[in-house]
Amino acid sequence: MTELTDMEIFAHVVTAGSMSAAGREMGLSPAVISKRIRRLEERLGSRLLQRTTRQIALTEEGQGYYERVIAILASIEEAEAFVARRNESPRGTLRVTAPTSFARMHIAPYLGRFLEQYPDLTLNLMLSDTFVDIVGEGFDLAIRIAALENSSLIARRLAPNHRVICASPAYLARAGRPRSLADLAHHNCLFASHQDLWQLEGPEGPTAIRVAGKLQTNSSEVVRETVIAGLGIALRSTWDVGPALKSGQLEIVLPQYRESRRVAVYAVYPSRRFLPAKVRVFIDFLADLYGPEPYWDKGLALGLRQDGEVAA
Structure with a gap:
């Protein structure tokens, strides 16, 4: 998009403090940058920069435009990073903590299938029946069976717990x-x-x-x-x-x-803008494995209402 390119050039010029400095960063000549800025100003019908031989200064309109442009560019960068992270190959070490008995019965038997699907991943699974401080102890993810209260952590409901x-x-x-x-x-x-x-x-x-x-x-x-x-x-x-x-x-x-408590099986992870691929694929794997009616409930005459999704 021409408009996006002009916005990027304008933002680089303001950040660098001069057209020559911005040109060195982007590999463009000052003449090309000056032409692009003039074209942007003509399209907007407003002067954005006061130019001198050595430096530039923002006009009032230019200051307001710059503040909005950097927000737009940040949103575009975030959107592109989101797609890139979803497409990246999961790799590295995934550190997970989970309740002892649940992990033995409903995680461990399926780890071979998971690790075969993601050969570049190494899994470090630590079992504990206490609530581990996943941020303080460096875990990527915790599996918890609880009625979760509001917290700074993000939770995804994996299965009901009857x-x-x-x-x-x-x-x-x-x-x-x-x-x-x-x-x-x-x-x-x-x-x-x-x-x-x-x-x-x-x-x-x-x-x-x-x-x-x-x-x-x-x-x-x-x-x-x-x-x-x-x-x-x-x-x-x-x-x-x-x-x-x-x-x-x-x-x-x-x-x-x-x-009566609204207890469920959750995947809990630190609040982050981007979810690492290694965490996302493990959560998706367990969510697909269990589902709204997990295999351990199938065939049981529970006489219980299937609860809907519960917000953490």
Whole structure:
């Protein structure tokens, strides 16, 4: 575009402070630059520069035009950079942190496929069940299962997270099947540390119930294994106990209740103007793998509404 070229030349002249300096930067003669500036002024019908032999000065109209031109050029540069970054080949080391059990079950089995698709990438996957400071510790991305609050981080929802109350058939045969939330007071409820308040939603609306049990553990995996083994009743995510529910090792009890918090599986990354290709392709890979109805929920009679997208 001729107009864009003239704007670029004008901005270079103002930034450089003279036509000769701008000419050296752009590889153009001062005569060509002067001709282009005159053409721009004629088209605009306004004088932009006051010229002397050694320097230039902006007119009032030129100052206003310059401020708008540099904003336009910055937007064009940003648009071109956006396309370039989307087209660049993902490479380098991708540092990801994720919850331990979720990563073992729903990330690790598919990493071979991902790394085969992007051979120039190296993946550093660190497992932790605490919220890691991804900026402070230099991570590119975190996978989190939470009801996210507003923050300086950007989040993309990868999948819904349904939690159901469940127990093994052997436990229910021995201890009886609860018919109401009040019945849970007479059952051995299993939970990890500080997760004894179950926030649920049912026919009567949102409710919270404090549960108790004979096992104390800080391990979510221990809770899963003990509920399958018949030790008690637990509130578990379907990504965690889906296989046991499908095989009949576990049964959903009190199916009219679900967790009331808007918890989901998210990809969380630092707020940046441009998302690096290595981060984008990993997020896209997981989003395509899980989807609005993730594979761990398919075939389960959850009786739950599929929630829509949740803003982080």
